[in-house]
Amino acid sequence: xxxxxxxxxxxxxxxxxxxxxxxxxxxxxxxxxxxxxxxxxxxxxxxxxxxxxxxxxxxxxxxxxxxxxxxxxxxxxxxxxxxxxxxxxxxxxxxxxxxxxxxxxxxxxxxxxxxxxxxxxxxxxxxxxxxxxxxxxxxxxxxxxxxxxxxxxxxxxxxxxxxxxxxxxxxxxxxxxxxxxxxxxxxxxxxxxxxxxxxxxxxxxxxxxxxxxxxxxxxxxxxxxxxxxxxxxxxxxxxxxxxxxxxxxxxxxxxxxxxxxxxxxxxxxxxxxxxxxxx
Amino acid sequence: xxxxxxxxxxxxxxxxxxxxxxxxxxxxxxxxxxxxxxxxxxxxxxxxxxxxxxxxxxxxxxxxxxxxxxxxxxxxxxxxxxxxxxxxxxxxxxxxxxxxxxxxxxxxxxxxxxxxxxxxxxxxxxxxxxxxxxxxxxxxxxxxxxxxxxxxxxxxxxxxxxxxxxxxxxxxxxxxxxxxxxxxxxxxxxxxxxxxxxxxxxxxxxxxxxxxxxxxxxxxxxxxxxxxxxxxxxxxxxxxxxxxxxxxxxxxxxxxxxxxxxxxxxxxxxxxxxxxxxxxxxxxxxxxxxxxxxxxxxxxxxxxxxxxx
Numbered sequence: 001x002x003x004x005x006x007x008x009x010x011x012x013x014x015x016x017x018x019x020x021x022x023x024x025x026x027x028x029x030x031x032x033x034x035x036x037x038x039x040x041x042x043x044x045x046x047x048x049x050x051x052x053x054x055x056x057x058x059x060x061x062x063x064x065x066x067x068x069x070x071x072x073x074x075x076x077x078x079x080x081x082x083x084x085x086x087x088x089x090x091x092x093x094x095x096x097x098x099x100x101x102x103x104x105x106x107x108x109x110x111x112x113x114x115x116x117x118x119x120x121x122x123x124x125x126x127x128x129x130x131x132x133x134x135x136x137x138x139x140x141x142x143x144x145x146x147x148x149x150x151x152x153x154x155x156x157x158x159x160x161x162x163x164x165x166x167x168x169x170x171x172x173x174x175x176x177x178x179x180x181x182x183x184x185x186x187x188x189x190x191x192x193x194x195x196x197x198x199x200x201x202x203x204x205x206x207x208x209x210x211x212x213x214x215x216x217x218x219x220x221x222x223x224x225x226x227x228x229x230x231x232x233x234x235x236x237x238x239x240x241x242x243x244x245x246x247x248x249x250x251x252x253x254x255x256x257x258x259x260x261x262x263x264x265x266x267x268x269x270x271x272x273x274x275x276x277x278x279x
Numbered sequence: 280x281x282x283x284x285x286x287x288x289x290x291x292x293x294x295x296x297x298x299x300x301x302x303x304x305x306x307x308x309x310x311x312x313x314x315x316x317x318x319x320x321x322x323x324x325x326x327x328x329x330x331x332x333x334x335x336x337x338x339x340x341x342x343x344x345x346x347x348x349x350x351x352x353x354x355x356x357x358x359x360x361x362x363x364x365x366x367x368x369x370x371x372x373x374x375x376x377x378x379x380x381x382x383x384x385x386x387x388x389x390x391x392x393x394x395x396x397x398x399x400x401x402x403x404x405x406x407x408x409x410x411x412x413x414x415x416x417x418x419x420x421x422x423x424x425x426x427x428x429x430x431x432x433x434x435x436x437x438x439x440x441x442x443x444x445x446x447x448x449x450x451x452x453x454x455x456x457x458x459x460x461x462x463x464x465x466x467x468x469x470x471x472x473x474x475x476x477x478x479x480x481x482x483x484x485x486x487x488x489x490x491x492x493x494x495x496x497x498x499x500x501x502x503x504x505x506x507x508x509x510x511x512x513x514x515x516x517x518x519x520x521x522x523x524x525x526x527x528x529x530x531x532x533x534x535x536x537x538x539x540x541x542x543x544x545x546x547x548x549x550x551x552x553x554x555x556x557x558x559x560x561x562x563x564x565x566x567x568x569x570x571x572x573x574x575x576x577x578x579x580x581x582x583x584x585x586x587x588x
Contacts, residue, residue, distance in 0.1 A: 063343065110370055118341060119370035122361060128331045129366055132338020132346070139299060139321060139344060159362075162331035170323075 004222055008051070012218045015085070016046035020247050021274050022081035022094060028267040030098045032106075036257040037151060038078040040182040040215070040242040045075075047221040048147060049082040057087040060114045064144055067117045067133055071126020071150040072180065073107040074259065080104050080113070088115030123154040127163030127177055134167070134175040134235075145229075146175045153185030156194045161206070167235040168207040176228045177208075177237045180215060182244035186258045203237045215240025247274050280437040281379055283415030285310025287422040288347060288377075289317050295345070296321075298426055301336055302349045303329045308438075309349040309379040329354045333362035333376070340372040345426055351385070352378035352394030352435060356401060367431045368404045375425050377434045381411075382471060382522030383550075384438035386564040389557035394435075395550050399527025401433040402500040409499040410453060411435040411529075413474035417445040417497065424453055435471065437522075439561040442475025444495060456503040462492030465579050466510040466517050470496050470529050472561075473520040473548070473570065480575035491579055499529055504536050511537050516582045517545040520575050522565065525549035544585035546578040 019042045027033035049055075054066045070079045077097065084091045089103070096102035103112040107121030118129055126148040134146045154160060167175055181199070183190045190196060200210045209231045213220040221240070228236035244258070245251030248270040262270060292298050292314050299321045306312040306324060315322035325332040329350050339346040348355070355363070355378050367374045378397060385392040402409045410425065410432060412418040418436060425432045444459055451457065459474065460481050469477040474495040481491040492514055494506060511517055517537065519530035530547035537543060550568050558564035565571065 067341070118337075119365070122365050125334050125337075125362065125366055128334030128362075129338040129341070131331075132335035132340075133342050134338070135323060135335070136299075136339045136342020136344050139339075140342065142342075159330050159334070162325075162328040163334065165328070166325060166331055166335060 004219060009218050012046050012050060015050050016043040017247070017274060017277050019046055019078055019081045019085070021271065023077040024262070024267065024270055024274070026077040026080070026094055026097050027261045029095060031261045032098060033077050033261060034074040034259045035251060035262065036184060036244040036254070037072060037180065037182065038075045039246045039248060039251065040244045041075055041078055041149060041180040042246070043216050043218060044149065044178055044180065044221055044240055045078055045082050047218060047225065049086055051222065052225045053147065054144070055086070057115065060088060064142060066145045066147065069118045069126040069130050069146070069148045070108055070120050071148050072123065072154055073120035076106065076108050079108055079116070083113070083115040086115070089113070123151070124157040124159040126150050127160055127167060130175050131163050131166040131170070131172060134172040135170060137174055144174070148175065148177045150177060150179055152179055152181040152183060152190050152196060153193070155179065155196055164203070164206045164208065171233050172235045173232050175235045176225065177235065179237060179239050180242050181239055182242045184244040184253060184255050184258065186255065188255050200239055207234055209234050209236040210239065211236060212239045213241070215242035216246060247277060249273060280412070280415045280418050280439065280441060281310045283419040284377065284422065284436055285313040287419035289313035291422050291426060292318050292321065295426060297343070297345045298347065299323065299339055299344050300347050300349060301325060301332050303327060303332045303354070305350055305379070309377065311347070311349040329359040330362045333359040334366050336374040337366035337370060337372045340374050345373060345375065347375045347377050349377045349379060351392065352381035352397050353392050356394055356397035360400060364404055368406045371406055371430065373430060375432045375434060377436060379436045380438040381435045382437060383555045383564045383568065384472070384561050386558050386561045390554040393555050395524045395555065396527070397435065398499055398521070398523050398529065399531070402532060403527070406431060407500065408432045408453065409435065411470040411497055411499060413471055413495050413497060414441050414443045414445055416443065416447065417451060420449070420451055424451070428453055437472055439472070441472040442479065444474045444478060451497060454498045454501045454503060456506040457495045457497070458492070459495050460491065460493035462490040463514055464490045465583050466492040466494060466514045467520060467575060467579065468494045468496050468507065468510070468517060468529070468533055469520040470499065472522050472565070476570070476572050477520050477575055480572045480579065483572065483576050484579055489579065489583065496529060499532055502532050502536060504540070507533055507536055508540050511541050511543045515543055515586045517543055518548060518575060518578045518582055519545070520548040522570055523549055525551055543587065544582045546582045548574050548578050
């Protein structure tokens with residue numbers, strides 16, 4: 001196990017918090033977006049975009065780059081914040097999300113936004129698309145890795161498991177899926193709407209390598225990706241237990257905050273909480 | 280037609296190493312297995328999971344390859360439609376969908392396996408190109424053209440052998456219709472298996488003293504508007520003929536153009552808003568559901584009576 005120095009971990013933790021603040025600001029300004037699932041996945045995205053992914057903002061189309069698919073495309077404000085933070089486009093673009101002339105669409109569009117590897121929005125596609133991308137690396141003898149972030153509610157759809165099956169058949173060890181397991185979806189708790197447990201057994205029975213972590217623990221996230229890179233005969237899923245709305249007390253674990261924007265008072269209260277964490 | 284396609288894909292695979300073939304447990308039917316035998320490392324079978332195959336095809340295209348995704352038209356154009364719309368058309372990925380067993384050519388399996396709405400659905404998708412070859416030779420000629428064409432293509436293939444209409448060595452052009460027979464009294468505009476039937480209908484019309492032009496419109500989208508408008512202008516009456524429902528297919532596409540540019544009397548030959556049925560061979564199923572040579576003749580005779588000039 002690689003040990004990470006404290007400063008790296010602290011920086012990533014602060015970055016996650018900044019991504020939360022940025023996402024929430026975007027959602028507040030636009031009065032639209034998905035706060036709950038953006039806040040829950042912020043630590044995972046901070047580790048991916050600021051430590052793990054082999055990418056170059058100066059060459060968004062670099063053929064050897066690692067690919068990232070935001071299968072849960074509704075967390076677009078989080079992805080846009082990470083991409084702008086890495087320098088794929090200017091930070092002030094974030095203030096124009098959703099405007100008619102802005103490249104930042106409601107959900108990610110690979111043709112419009114630099115750094116977006118795949119268009120997404122309708123749930124379920126990420127792993128199946130990723131399987132083709134990972135197989136293309138094999139055909140063309142390229143060393144890039146494919147990362148797919150999906151939600152737990154998203155896993156209720158059958159196309160997810162068609163993709164999971166395909167990755168197992170072809171032993172796609174160059175693909176890593178991360179499930180942002182916050183147990184909350186639009187209509188309520190995942191375990192009530194359509195229970196997915198025993199969740200890790202499902203993946204294991206599909207012949208995947210399964211790693212379960214606390215999705216808000218930076219060290220555990222770093223270690224999970226490191227472990228996934230060591231596996232050579234199967235794909236890995238990182239099941240990251242998270243809290244929907246993480247970091248804003250009144251949003252945490254509330255389905256209500258899946259897809260609505262805070263008003264001014266709520267936004268300011270949320271910002272106070274998040275800024276306190278930024279110390 | 281499927282054998283000509285399957286052999287052509289395998290041959291082209293030798294020329295272009297970027298081509299990969301995907302199938303959904305139908306490789307011995309679509310005959311993508313010719314490709315599989317020659318290039319096992321570039322062939323991928325997804326099982327009976329067309330949506331996954333289409334998503335994965337998007338992934339192959341993202342990685343810089345040219346995937347030919349093979350499946351039954353009825354499945355790929357219906358079950359995998361959302362994948363086609365979102366991950367191929369909206370994401371504008373260079374995927375070629377080889378949709379086999381189209382129309383009623385899977386005569387023995389019946390309406391569940393027929394594809395009679397696929398042209399309508401596919402041509403409504405922004406960015407999709409729709410190509411319907413008329414015979415085996417033409418299907419083979421299109422393979423390199425489609426592979427080298429920049430953008431998604433829906434390539435609609437017949438299971439059955441169709442009446443040949445193309446000449447050996449002829450090179451079709453995507454987006455350009457072909458004048459298969461000159462004529463001045465009426466124009467029959469057809470695609471796929473109905474092109475050969477239209478030529479036969481034109482011979483019967485000639486015996487009645489009617490000089491019918493036949494256009495093969497193999498590319499439904501983008502449509503060869505110039506050729507269509509010119510024929511309407513010169514012959515003053517049009518019959519469309521397709522192995523598809525009359526709603527939304529070739530006939531509708533032509534009506535849209537002529538309605539806006541040059542309205543002339545027009546009749547559509549196609550499946551009349553109904554499901555087809557099982558039969559002993561493709562020809563008898565086609566004859567039974569309004570796609571007979573006699574149906575084309577009847578439509579031509581009827582539309583000529585309504586000519587404006």
